[in-house]
Amino acid sequence: MKVVETLFPVFFMVFLGLVSRSKNWISWDQKEGAKKIVFGILFPALIFHVIFVSDLSINLLKQIVFLDVAWIIVYLIGKILSRFVGERYRSLAPFLLMTCEGGNVALPLYISLVGSAYALNIVTFDVAGIIINFGLVPILVSRQVNSGQSAKGLLKNIFTNSFVLAVLLGILANLIGLHGILESIGLATLYGNTMTAVLAPITGIILFTLGHDLKVDLSTLKSLFSLMVIRLVLCGLIIGGFYLVFPGLMADPYFKIAVFLYFMCPTGFPVPLQLSALCDGKDQESFMSAFISVYMLITLVAYTLITVFK
Numbered sequence: 181m182k183v184v185e186t187l188f189p190v191f192f193m194v195f196l197g198l199v200s201r202s203k204n205w206i207s208w209d210q211k212e213g214a215k216k217i218v219f220g221i222l223f224p225a226l227i228f229h230v231i232f233v234s235d236l237s238i239n240l241l242k243q244i245v246f247l248d249v250a251w252i253i254v255y256l257i258g259k260i261l262s263r264f265v266g267e268r269y270r271s272l273a274p275f276l277l278m279t280c281e282g283g284n285v286a287l288p289l290y291i292s293l294v295g296s297a298y299a300l301n302i303v304t305f306d307v308a309g310i311i312i313n314f315g316l317v318p319i320l321v322s323r324q325v326n327s328g329q330s331a332k333g334l335l336k337n338i339f340t341n342s343f344v345l346a347v348l349l350g351i352l353a354n355l356i357g358l359h360g361i362l363e364s365i366g367l368a369t370l371y372g373n374t375m376t377a378v379l380a381p382i383t384g385i386i387l388f389t390l391g392h393d394l395k396v397d398l399s400t401l402k403s404l405f406s407l408m409v410i411r412l413v414l415c416g417l418i419i420g421g422f423y424l425v426f427p428g429l430m431a432d433p434y435f436k437i438a439v440f441l442y443f444m445c446p447t448g449f450p451v452p453l454q455l456s457a458l459c460d461g462k463d464q465e466s467f468m469s470a471f472i473s474v475y476m477l478i479t480l481v482a483y484t485l486i487t488v489f490k
Contacts, residue, residue, distance in 0.1 A: 185292075187480070190284060193384055194473060197391025208462075211392045218385050219453050224346040225378050227314045230307060231350030233359060240304050246425055247308035247418075251278045252316070254414045261410050266403045269467050271324065271458050276471055277411050279313050279448040282306035284383050285476070286438075286445045289483050293441070293490065294434050301438035309448055314343035317454050325457045386449045393452065394473055395466040404471055412478070415443040437486060444482035446475035 200206040234240075258274030265273040280286060287302045339345070353359070362368045422430055422439050429435045452468040459465050 187285075187476070190387060190476075193387035194391035194394065197388040198394050199391075200388070201392045206392060208392075211389055214385050215389055215453055215456070218382060218389075219456075220342060222378060222382050222385075223314070223450060223453075224342040225375065226382060227310055227343060227346040228350040228353070229375050229379065230303075230310055231347060232353045234303070234307055234354065235300075236351075236354055240300075240307075243304050243426070244308040244311070246421070247305060248311055248316075250418045250421055251308070251312045254278055254418070255316075255320075257414060258410070264406045264410070266400075266406075269400075269403050269407075269464065272455055272464060272468060273407055273410075275317060275320075275451060275455055275458075276407060276447050276468065277414055278317075279309040279451065280305070280415075280442050280445040281448045281472075282309060282442060282445070284387075284449060285479060286442045289479075290438055290441055293437060293483075293487065298434045298438070301435055302442055305438070305442050311347060313448055313450055313454065315347045317451075318343050321454065321457055383449075386453070390449065390452065390469045390472060393462075393465045393469040395462075395470070397463065397466065400463075400467055400470065403467070404474060407471060408475060408478070411447075411475070419443050433490070437490060441482060441486055445479050446472045 197206075197211075201208075201211075254277050255274045258277040262270045262273035282302050282305060287299060287306070290302050291299055359368065362371050419439055430439065449472065452465060452472070455468065456465070
């Protein structure tokens with residue numbers, strides 16, 4: 181029942197977006213406007229907040245560095261293997277191999293298995309994903325879109341990017357202990373309530389736009405299947421990497437469950453928004469939405485197996 185309680189709202193919002201497109205309740209331009217709100221305002225606030233309130237201990241930093249290096253290797257391998265996905269989706273494939281959806285899928289499923297006391301395991305992985313998603317990806321996308329741009333112009337675009345700024349400011353605020361300062365002057369609750377209001381619409385809008393973009397073309401099934409197999413293999417290698425680099429942690433059953441569940445989750449929901457600049461047709465956006473939605477089936481199978489054999 182827990183898995184239904186967790187995933188039903190996800191699929192409902194995707195379904196609502198799908199129906200809204202088919203009934204023409206929300207036009208393509210209106211949907212793109214909603215994306216801009218999330219992409220330009222709400223996501224940077226989310227990135228800042230997650231990094232700002234995280235406990236950046238040495239042990240957690242080691243996990244974050246390991247995982248970020250792993251995702252970069254996945255991207256590089258993805259560049260090589262993307263030829264198996266088809267030319268139309270080749271530029272998108274390496275990005276769809278990176279990151280996992282933690283906050284909306286892995287975290288609630290994990291909590292349903294082991295309780296909220298161990299939630300930091302998933303959150304740590306997600307911080308690494310956030311750094312990739314909103315630090316590295318904007319740089320790579322900007323480089324592809326502006327291939328003829330000067331190095332100075334590219335650097336300017338990178339360091340004026342709202343996501344990169346959010347990452348840098350979040351790290352700075354964390355290191356100087358700004359949260360403790362807010363608590364000492366009685367503003368921590370005000371900050372928390374404000375961020376709750378700012379961040380609340382994000383998940384719903386993302387899932388709605390994913391549903392609005394979702395249109396599975398039978399001609400893309402081969403590309404979808406190929407990309408799913410590549411992602412499964414590469415995420416399996418990351419799991420193996422945890423056994424090699426963190427054998428002590430993997431001996432902890434709660435941590436091991438976090439690793440296996442997290443890396444069987446779909447690509448992070450924000451990725452399609454990040455890659456909009458690389459798309460020159462609606463079919464490419466539909467492909468990304470279809471890939472994430474279909475991959476949820478793998479997550480359900482993994483969750484069921486973990487529940488049975490844990």
